Amino acid sequence: MKTLTALLAVTAVLATLSIVEASNDPQSDICEQLSSCATCLSKSYCAWCVNKSKCTKSSCGNDNVIYPKRVKALMSGPQFCPKIVRPEKELAFESGKKQILSVKITQIYIYMAFTTWKCRISLDGEEMDVNAVLLSDEVYCDAVVLSNKSDKAEAEGSVTVLWEQNKPLDGSVLFKVCRCDLDPSCVACKE
Numbered sequence: 614m615k616t617l618t619a620l621l622a623v624t625a626v627l628a629t630l631s632i633v634e635a636s637n638d639p640q641s642d643i644c645e646q647l648s649s650c651a652t653c654l655s656k657s658y659c660a661w662c663v664n665k666s667k668c669t670k671s672s673c674g675n676d677n678v679i680y681p682k683r684v685k686a687l688m689s690g691p692q693f694c695p696k697i698v699r700p701e702k703e704l705a706f707e708s709g710k711k712q713i714l715s716v717k718i719t720q721i722y723i724y725m726a727f728t729t730w731k732c733r734i735s736l737d738g739e740e741m742d743v744n745a746v747l748l749s750d751e752v753y754c755d756a757v758v759l760s761n762k763s764d765k766a767e768a769e770g771s772v773t774v775l776w777e778q779n780k781p782l783d784g785s786v787l788f789k790v791c792r793c794d795l796d797p798s799c800v801a802c803k804e
């Protein structure tokens with residue numbers, strides 16, 4: 614009897630969940646799936662809730678809102694999205710050395726500054742999160758040893774930044790890690 618009651622309870626919960634998930638507005642479902650501000654605003658019917666870090670077709674409630682370009686509002690268009698500023702030159706590092714990656718960001722809100730920042734560093738398909746500090750408009754990632762795990766001369770990497778533990782800013786910075794024994798001509802090997 615107990616089992617049956619539990620089963621019924623689970624079924625009831627599942628039924629409620631599926632109602633929530635399958636809303637009958639496909640546009641709303643599309644918005645909810647978009648996790649970057651700029652892609653969110655590329656849909657004319659979505660808006661970006663800044664503090665929630667969420668794309669939605671409905672209201673952002675008590676939050677800063679960025680609207681798609683066509684909307685006449687104080688903040689409309691992807692230029693208002695909090696994001697990483699891509700450096701002019703691709704960064705290059707020597708494999709096996711400790712590095713402090715830093716990332717310039719723009720369009721951020723004061724309340725973001727007081728949250729926990731992290732860097733998500735990907736290199737050769739592996740991903741790691743490290744703590745970071747924000748100083749002015751620059752995010753400094755904790756020092757990491759970037760090393761090639763492959764036998765290629767260069768490995769490709771990227772870094773993205775997260776605020777409030779897990780809210781990603783738009784954009785990323787690409788870098789390469791060179792094995793100077795295999796590619797002495799890499800800029801990182803010439804210093």
Ligand SMILES: *[C@@H]1O[C@H](CO)[C@@H](O)[C@H](O)[C@H]1NC(C)=O
Pocket residue numbers: 664665675676724
């Ligand atoms: C932003 O959201 C967090 C919860 O994630 C909340 O604690 C905080 O008060 C919000 N800040 C603003 C300025 O809305």
Ligand SMILES: CC(=O)N[C@H]1CO[C@H](CO)[C@@H](O)[C@@H]1O
Pocket residue numbers: 708709760761762763764791792793794
């Ligand atoms: C320059 C450098 O760090 N090279 C290393 C790349 O990875 C191989 C395999 O792990 C090491 O043997 C190299 O020393």
